[in-house]
Amino acid sequence: MKIHYLEVVTPDVALACETYSLLHSVQFSAADPSLGGARTATLANGGKLGIRAPLRDTELPIVRHYILVEDIQATVDAAQESGAEVAVPPMELPGHGQCAIVIQAGIELGFWQL
Structure with a gap:
């Protein structure tokens, strides 16, 4: 099992990106429209970490893994x-x-x- 994409949904994308950058020395891309506006960083296993805002009013903050x-x-x-x-x-x-x-x-x- 390999986690290919780790998604963080949060109302404060800038703060989450700043925190992950400081804690893990990663850099995030600009928002990617193909990934719901997620800003991404590369994981050590070659996968991606994506941080984005909720896409609808009913979407709550969550951390969701995607298995390849x-x-x-x-x-x-x-x-x-x-x-x-x-x-x-x-x-x-x-x-x-x-x-x-x-x-x-x-x-x-x-x-x-x-």
Whole structure:
């Protein structure tokens, strides 16, 4: 299992980026519209940390991991068969691959396919 993308949703993106920069000596990009306006930094494993503001009024602050998978649809189907609710079906992120989100027992799980 490899975490490909770690997403932080917060109402104060600048403060979160400043904190992660100071604590972990990383630099963040400008906002990427393909990632919901997230500012990103590269993780030691080659993945990305993305920090963005909520995309809707009902989206609460959260830290969500996205596991790299070979077949995102098969992974979502398997999660659904095990009782997970599909919150975001597989969707294309131009230039980044595909992502999906399921919720199982109140925990949001993200999947990413390159």
